[in-house]
Amino acid sequence: MPILFGITLLTFTLFNVAGGDPAVQFAGKNASAVQIEQIRHELGLDRPLYQQYFFYLKQIVSLDFGRSWSSRQQISTLIVDGVGASLSVSVPPFFISVALCIVLAMFSAFFRGRLFDRSIMVGCLGLMSISYLVYIMVFQYLLGYKMGLFPISGWDASWVDRWPYLILPWICIVVVSLGANVLLYRAVFMEEIFQDYVRTAKAKGLNTRIIYLKHILKNAMIPIITVVVIQMPYLYTGSLLVENFFGIPGIGGLLVQALANADFPVIKAMVFIGSVLYMVFSLLSDLLYALVDPRVQLK
Amino acid sequence: MKTMKTTIGRGSLRRSLFFCVGFITLTLVAVACTKEKSEEENTLNLVISSNVKGLDPIDVSDVYSSRVTSQIFEGLLSYHYLKRPLEIIPQLAASMPTVSADGLVHTFKLKKGVKFQDDPCFPEGKGREITSNDFVYSWRRLADPRNRSEGFWVFDGHIKGLNEWRTAVGEGKADYSTPIEGLQTPDSETLIIKLTHPYFQLHYVLAMVVTAVVPKEAVEKYDKEILNHPVGTGPFRLESWVRNNKIVLVKNPSWTGQTYPTEGEPDDRAQGLLEDAGKPLPFADKVVMTELVEDQPRWLNFLKGNFDYAGIPKDNFDQAISGGALSEELKQKGMRLHVAQYPDLTYVAFNMEDPVLGKNKTLRKALSMATNTQISIEKFYNNRAIPAHSPVPPGIDGYDKDFVNPYQKYDLVKAKELMKEAGFPEGKGLPEFTFETTNSATARQVAEYFKQEMAALGVQIRIGVNTWPEFTTKVKEKRAQIWGIAWNADYPDSQNFYQLLYGKNVSPGPNGSNYVNKEFDELYEKALRLPMGQERTAIYKKMRAIVVEEAPWIFGVHRLGYVPSFHWLKNFKPHPIINDDVKYYRVDTKEKAKLKAKL
Numbered sequence: 001m002p003i004l005f006g007i008t009l010l011t012f013t014l015f016n017v018a019g020g021d022p023a024v025q026f027a028g029k030n031a032s033a034v035q036i037e038q039i040r041h042e043l044g045l046d047r048p049l050y051q052q053y054f055f056y057l058k059q060i061v062s063l064d065f066g067r068s069w070s071s072r073q074q075i076s077t078l079i080v081d082g083v084g085a086s087l088s089v090s091v092p093p094f095f096i097s098v099a100l101c102i103v104l105a106m107f108s109a110f111f112r113g114r115l116f117d118r119s120i121m122v123g124c125l126g127l128m129s130i131s132y133l134v135y136i137m138v139f140q141y142l143l144g145y146k147m148g149l150f151p152i153s154g155w156d157a158s159w160v161d162r163w164p165y166l167i168l169p170w171i172c173i174v175v176v177s178l179g180a181n182v183l184l185y186r187a188v189f190m191e192e193i194f195q196d197y198v199r200t201a202k203a204k205g206l207n208t209r210i211i212y213l214k215h216i217l218k219n220a221m222i223p224i225i226t227v228v229v230i231q232m233p234y235l236y237t238g239s240l241l242v243e244n245f246f247g248i249p250g251i252g253g254l255l256v257q258a259l260a261n262a263d264f265p266v267i268k269a270m271v272f273i274g275s276v277l278y279m280v281f282s283l284l285s286d287l288l289y290a291l292v293d294p295r296v297q298l299k
Numbered sequence: 300m301k302t303m304k305t306t307i308g309r310g311s312l313r314r315s316l317f318f319c320v321g322f323i324t325l326t327l328v329a330v331a332c333t334k335e336k337s338e339e340e341n342t343l344n345l346v347i348s349s350n351v352k353g354l355d356p357i358d359v360s361d362v363y364s365s366r367v368t369s370q371i372f373e374g375l376l377s378y379h380y381l382k383r384p385l386e387i388i389p390q391l392a393a394s395m396p397t398v399s400a401d402g403l404v405h406t407f408k409l410k411k412g413v414k415f416q417d418d419p420c421f422p423e424g425k426g427r428e429i430t431s432n433d434f435v436y437s438w439r440r441l442a443d444p445r446n447r448s449e450g451f452w453v454f455d456g457h458i459k460g461l462n463e464w465r466t467a468v469g470e471g472k473a474d475y476s477t478p479i480e481g482l483q484t485p486d487s488e489t490l491i492i493k494l495t496h497p498y499f500q501l502h503y504v505l506a507m508v509v510t511a512v513v514p515k516e517a518v519e520k521y522d523k524e525i526l527n528h529p530v531g532t533g534p535f536r537l538e539s540w541v542r543n544n545k546i547v548l549v550k551n552p553s554w555t556g557q558t559y560p561t562e563g564e565p566d567d568r569a570q571g572l573l574e575d576a577g578k579p580l581p582f583a584d585k586v587v588m589t590e591l592v593e594d595q596p597r598w599l600n601f602l603k604g605n606f607d608y609a610g611i612p613k614d615n616f617d618q619a620i621s622g623g624a625l626s627e628e629l630k631q632k633g634m635r636l637h638v639a640q641y642p643d644l645t646y647v648a649f650n651m652e653d654p655v656l657g658k659n660k661t662l663r664k665a666l667s668m669a670t671n672t673q674i675s676i677e678k679f680y681n682n683r684a685i686p687a688h689s690p691v692p693p694g695i696d697g698y699d700k701d702f703v704n705p706y707q708k709y710d711l712v713k714a715k716e717l718m719k720e721a722g723f724p725e726g727k728g729l730p731e732f733t734f735e736t737t738n739s740a741t742a743r744q745v746a747e748y749f750k751q752e753m754a755a756l757g758v759q760i761r762i763g764v765n766t767w768p769e770f771t772t773k774v775k776e777k778r779a780q781i782w783g784i785a786w787n788a789d790y791p792d793s794q795n796f797y798q799l800l801y802g803k804n805v806s807p808g809p810n811g812s813n814y815v816n817k818e819f820d821e822l823y824e825k826a827l828r829l830p831m832g833q834e835r836t837a838i839y840k841k842m843r844a845i846v847v848e849e850a851p852w853i854f855g856v857h858r859l860g861y862v863p864s865f866h867w868l869k870n871f872k873p874h875p876i877i878n879d880d881v882k883y884y885r886v887d888t889k890e891k892a893k894l895k896a897k898l
Contacts, residue, residue: 020765020766020767020771020773021775024776024807025767025771026449028360028449029449029809030449030452030455030808031449031452031808032807032808033807033808035452036807038444041469042444042447067523071353073352073353073527082543137595140595140596140599144599145599145602152596152600152603153600154589155541155544155545157539244592245593245595245596247544247589247590253543259766260766261767262768
């Protein structure tokens with residue numbers, strides 16, 4: 001609770017200190033001083049700051065963030081509509097990427113020093129040194145436009161019909177995440193491989209597959225879980241670039257648009273949800289430690 | 300033994316690796332074989348380069364929402380689709396209004412038999428016939444301060460009793476049953492507008508979608524959700540809208556009576572724009588409007604024939620245009636090029652309340668002569684613009700193509716002389732100025748270029764990068780010193796541009812420069828009381844002379860639109876003002892099938 005309270009206070013202060021005047025923004029290009037004042041009144045910006053802050057807290061408690069000042073759409077609708085799209089873009093590639101990175105990292109560690117490992121290392125460094133935007137633009141041009149393997153962009157409200165539009169964004173997300181994650185996970189595996197328990201297992205004649213899949217993987221999962229779970233709260237916001245380039249109606253752009261338009265109700269809602277998710281997933285990561293390693297005790 | 304075990308283990312892991320790679324590859328190939336859903340044949344596929352906010356006419360303040368809303372809603376008047384100069388024509392009005400001799404009373408007769416689109420808000424879901432009261436209701440909504448409409452300026456101070464009613468509603472002292480002197484409906488087909496003073500732009504604003512008619516039943520049923528449930532009288536109605544993705548409109552079966560124009564500009568017949576003369580509108584059964592904010596997917600989809608026309612992104616200009624004409628590559632794809640003059644103006648504004656800039660017109664002239672508009676046109680507009688010599692763009696009443704602004708010409712030597720004359724030789728003694736700009740990449744590049752130009756004159760510029768709200772707030776609160784901005788015409792009248800310099804419109808009004816000149820203001824007020832004609836044009840000329848001599852702005856450019864379209868899209872002629880032109884477009888389905896097969 002104190003963390004949440006601090007976040008609300010910080011958000012509210014930042015909005016009121018920095019950024020433009022929303023009343024000016026929403027009054028339009030031809031507005032007179034009187035009209036701007038009327039809008040300030042309609043938005044409640046002429047009330048004392050403490051009243052505005054308590055109104056914000058009331059919205060959080062009631063989970064009703066009202067309407068966007070900019071589009072006038074119901075914020076809950078904007079978020080509910082967008083979250084489905086964002087999650088369908090971000091969740092599958094996230095898990096594909098985690099699985100793929102673990103497999104590649106483990107193989108790389110296993111074949112350490114060999115051609116496969118070196119190729120993976122060089123490939124990952126190469127992948128890391130190219131901008132996200134370049135992947136999107138090149139894949140969209142080559143796979144979508146030139147080769148016609150996937151739609152260039154698009155979306156369908158139906159869960160059944162939308163997936164052809166998702167594959168290309170998924171490929172982009174997976175490829176982008178490979179470089180850094182494989183290298184990180186490989187480092188984790190390399191650390192485990194030289195532990196005493198691995199040497200003991202080998203000495204006892206245990207099958208290599210069992211050593212890797214049952215022992216090394218399990219022990220390597222703690223740092224990996226930390227990285228993975230901490231990334232999870234961001235899944236709900238999707239990816240601004242991917243959503244914009246592929247015409248996916250997620251909420252990746254919602255916060256950016258809200259910041260660009262001084263749309264405080266949307267900013268408040270997004271920051272609050274993001275903070276709660278971050279805390280929930282941090283807790284989840286602690287719980288998962290205990291699941292993976294029974295030595296970790298929850299108190 | 301150890302070696303053998305390791306080998307066995309590696310073989311097993313290798314098999315797992317091959318299995319993983321194989322599985323992923325097969326999944327991707329299977330998905331790649333899935334084809335896009337095909338659209339029906341008589342469908343227009345249009346693209347919108349930003350997200351649509353809402354579909355309530357009184358809320359429409361951006362061109363993108365207006366593009367959609369204008370297909371669903373109609374107002375009393377509109378513009379002729381083909382004629383240039385632009386001509387106002389009746390839309391829901393049976394004819395052009397009768398206007399009293401003093402210009403204060405405008406009487407409209409409504410077209411008979413016009414119905415609202417069918418919608419559950421009506422009894423049995425059947426749209427009813429529109430009445431003059433519907434217009435009064437719609438305009439009350441526009442004026443109601445609780446609705447926060449940006450569009451109220453179109454009526455602000457012009458209609459008798461409307462501003463008083465607005466204030467009273469804000470104070471809770473009036474409601475929608477309170478009469479307004481200036482809006483009278485003697486019968487269901489007659490609407491009388493009484494003005495506080497002659498307002499010769501009234502007919503233009505009645506062609507804007509903010510003044511379109513909406514049914515009370517829809518507003519009452521949908522309340523704040525009205526922006527997602529548009530119910531108008533237009534040729535198309537909303538079928539579906541996936542926000543930030545796609546809007547699908549279908550032909551409104553109850554919309555009848557309008558036909559394709561039978562006359563236009565002299566060249567229109569040769570261009571094939573009169574082939575459908577007299578045929579009933581609209582031609583398309585369905586309109587799919589895709590919202591795509593990024594240039595690349597918009598352009599690639601267009602090249603694939605997924606959109607009927609599209610603007611050319613800055614980075615693809617060389618691919619599309621060669622030697623000022625459409626490139627061979629695009630011609631081969633079955634495209635043609637439309638070049639349209641936008642009725643707009645870009646300019647660098649000075650805050651005239653600034654103690655240095657505002658008090659020294661010689662200094663402002665020097666800064667103006669140190670800016671090279673031609674280079675800017677090449678660098679930032681791919682030559683898709685012409686230099687602006689006055690506030691009024693081409694196509695607008697009052698534009699003079701032969702007029703040359705002496706301070707628009709780039710002449711660094713003369714500019715330096717002017718600096719000396721202004722008391723700041725080589726910029727000595729001049730404080731550093733802040734050029735405010737927004738945070739887009741292009742805006743920053745423009746600002747950097749301006750800084751370089753000013754440095755050549757010895758003037759030091761600091762660039763202030765802002766979000767759009769910060770930028771507008773600085774201008775509206777008179778905190779900006781120098782900034783670049785653009786203005787698009789709301790209607791084809793010089794007044795729409797000269798109001799940006801009218802003394803009573805200073806910040807937070809549209810006169811962000813806070814320019815006040817008594818003589819200019821008197822001329823502006825005089826021109827307001829005159830209809831279009833020689834006398835008014837002569838006054839605009841005097842106003843132009845004052846503005847040029849006082850130099851509160853550095854004039855930038857008037858932009859040109861280069862729009863390629865496929866040959867299958869018939870009757871396409873970019874219109875500088877209206878957005879309700881989709882009803883005129885026709886898709887030649889046979890030609891489309893033939894051309895698309897080659898793409």
